[in-house]
Amino acid sequence: MPSKTSINHLFPPESIHELPTWRFILHVTSPMFFKTSSLNKAIAALKKRDWKVTTLACQPEELTISPQTRTLDVPIEVPEHHRRTRTGLEDYESDFWKLYASLVDAGFGDLYYEAVDWRDPSEQQPPPLPRNGPNVA
DSSP states (O other): OOOOOOEEESSOGGGGGGSSSEEEEEEEEOOSSOHHHHHHHHHHHHHHOOOSSOEESSOGGGOOBOTTTOEEEEEEEEOHHHHTSTTHHHHHHHHHHHHHHHHHHTTOOOEEEEETTOOOGGGOOOOOOOTTOSOOO
């Protein structure tokens, strides 16, 4: 019986076209038991997938489960030349669902979907001071 999982966006998904890049980290919660076998199953599945436009930002064998967050953190990206095509978003979404299905089939759960380059507009940092310090009138 398939498990129920949720997708939690750590950026506003409707703003995907405004992102400077399509670089994401998929943080998926690890299973309570059989972590090693689930990780091996996920790695094997990711190696077999045929991606339309998405690339893994590391080799599948480099993926590990974080002991601090108990998540598998999968860095992915869509190269700029694919992103700008007419079917870029559609192809990316197709790849995303294949990837996510592989992770869920391997026993992983909820997804926390991070856009690497997204910044909350309300948390803008002030510009740095000039190198010689502030101007004094």
